[in-house]
Amino acid sequence: MDKPSLQDKDFLTVIETAELFGLSRRKMFRLTSQSGLPFMAKYGTRKLIIKDEFVKYLNKSGMKGELKNGEPRTKTRFKA
Template sequence: MSRPSLADKDFLTVIETAEYFGLSRRKLFRLAEEKNLPFMAMYGTRKLIIKDEFIKYLKKPGVKEGLANGKPRTKKRLEA
């Protein structure tokens, strides 16, 4: 039996959420530490994200931009 695609899943891990929506993993892990988020679900000690609720959250103005990946580091920036 093959694994379901991320599009078919109702609950995603933080890493799967970052991959599916093209967001920063680091920022999502920080967000997952906050309390009383409507899209978070606990399964034992695992934190899962309810995909439909997270989509509603992303539709709020400025949220998706705040969680987006930053610009890649350039060689010049790394040398400084």
């Protein structure tokens, strides 16, 4: 039996949420450390994201730009 795709799942982990929406993992973990978020569900010690509620949260608060991944770091060398 194949695993369901992230688009088909109703509940996502923090990492899956970041991956599906193209968001920063670090910022997602920081966001989910807050209490009282409408899209959070706890299952034991696991934090799960209710996908439909998270989409509503992103659209309502305009948070997507703030949680978006930054530009990758690259090493630049000084030219002599």
